[in-house]
Amino acid sequence: MGITTGAIISVVIALIGYFRERDILISQATNKSVSTYMNMCVLRELTGYALSNIGHTEKMRDIPFGTISSLARQAFDDYVDISNGLYVPFCKNGELAKKYRDFASYRSAFQNIFLIAQGIELIALQIDIETMEMAFASNPLCQTKPSSLLLERKKLLLVRISKFHEHVTDRTMQYEDIARYYVNRMNGKSAWENAYQEIGTAVAKIMSDYTIFDSSIS
Known part of the structure; x- marks a missing residue:
């Protein structure tokens, strides 16, 4: 009897955990x-x-590449904490198990996004450094005619940021399904609609700072 009771208690404790x-x-x-x-x-x-603005300025520091890189790192760093959880679903083929696997799989995706953002920021920094070196060069011709290397780097930067924007847009659309699932599961089926509107308002408020900057870019 004692063994049976102990076994039951062990199972209950395991289930509670x-x-x-x-x-x-x-x-x-x-x-x-x-x-x-x-x-x-x-x-x-x-x-x-x-x-949209990279072609309207000679100074890459006018473009928020540092902020882009910081946001990408934050997404990855925050994600590592939660995706290292100990929870293992009982039903391997259940909806929660599938969503959890989808959720955890984004860890490598966010790491890749961060690495790409870092690379783009580095190219932008190299462009600014070479531009400043040209400005202080003793040869007057160097002040008005960009080097072929500088022009190639600018072309590379434009291609990289274009592809990166497309990649981030695709990933954001895909990740929305995961966010919707967890919000609705925890707060009710219509919860995501309210959350989505609040997120949109917050993003628009953040980006309003950059629309003002648009007119001053040179």
């Missing part, structure tokens, strides 16, 4: 997926902004 881990995972995944989705929306808008 399981459901506790599941609830913690869902809560964390909901919060992280919303903040990450908003981060990606801002990143999408900023890369679009950079793409």
